[in-house]
Amino acid sequence: MSLTPILNKLSLTDLSPIQASFFNALFSTLILLITVLLDKSKIKIYHNKFIWLLGITNTIGILLQYVSLSLLDSVSVGLLGRFYIIFALFLSVLFLNETLCKNDTLPIIFAVIGSFLITHFSGDFNSILGVIATLSYTFFFALTNMLAKKTVKDIDSKTILLYNQATSTLLLGIILIVTNHLHTIHISIGLFSILLSALCSGVIGLLLFYEGLKYISFREANIIRTLNPIFVFIFSFPFFPLPLTPKFITGAILIIISIIYMNLYKDKKTSS
Structure with missing residues (x-):
């Protein structure tokens, strides 16, 4: 999933954020349908309200992700995206009855400070x-992954993801038509980038993540996921080089320290 910000950023050289969002969801849906057909699995109809909410929140998330990449560089977006762990922690406390420990405070503060330092905030x-x-x-x-945690015990991971991406495809398709972005689409390197992104992140990455939620807590899964910025930086640098200023390096180090601290504390707590 670390390749996603780079591939998505490359796709925006030829496509608008709305177009890129639609094709990301569409390709993910098609890949999942092929996977389901190859497995000869039956697609069941579910009336679980959470499975439909997944599609709505995922739609908003996909669209805003491409908007952010059209305005900021992929490395800054990848590092700023580590606020995910903070949102995930609070959502797990509010809706999944998981606990927020005092030891979580320091890494959260580090993540917030680090995020402000790495954004190259110019005020415009x-x-x-x-x-x-x-x-x-x-x-x-x-929020989408928290809702997935509520449904993953009763419904197959592929089915959840298929409902998720199919709903997003429908909603983003409507937005595409209403905003008159349909007629400007043409075959380009942007479409190929989105296809790879959908395969790596929209299907394989999320399938593994949802499978992992069956065996570990929502909190543990998201702490592991926060290692992404390290790989995002490594993969992004050849395509979108950034000036490694002291401010940027300090912010990145603070974010990485917060990730390591959370992992070490969790391991210590588990072993005790």
Whole structure:
């Protein structure tokens, strides 16, 4: 899933955020349908309200993700996206009855300070809008995965993901038509980038994540997921090089320290 920000950023050279969002959901749905057909699995109809809410929150998250990438660089978006763990922690406390420990306070503070340092915040409208879009899509993805935790015990992971992406495809398709973005689409490298992104993140990455939720807590799964920024930076640098200023490096280090601290504390708590 670490490749996703780079691939999504590349797709925006040819496509608008709305177009890219639609094709991301569409390709993910088609890949999942092929997978289901190859497995000869039956697609069941469910009336669980959470499975439909998944599609709505996922739609908002996908669209805001591409908007943020159109305004900010992929590395900053990837690092700012680590607010995901903060949103996930609070959502797990509010809706899943998981506990927020005192030891979580320090890494959360580190993550907040680090996020402000790495954003290259300039104060202009695009910078402000980019930060808001990034934090918003991060929240909606955390909310989507929290809803998945509520449904994953009773419903197969592939089915959840298929409902999720199919609903997003329908909603984003309506937005695409209403905003008159349909007629400007043409075959380009952007479509290929989105296809790879959908395969790596929209299908394989989320399938593994939802499977993992069956065996570990929502909190543990999201702490592991926060290692993404390290790989995002490594993969992004050849395509979107950034000036490694002391401010940026300090912010990145604070975020990584917060991730390591959370993991070490969780391991210590588990072993005791």
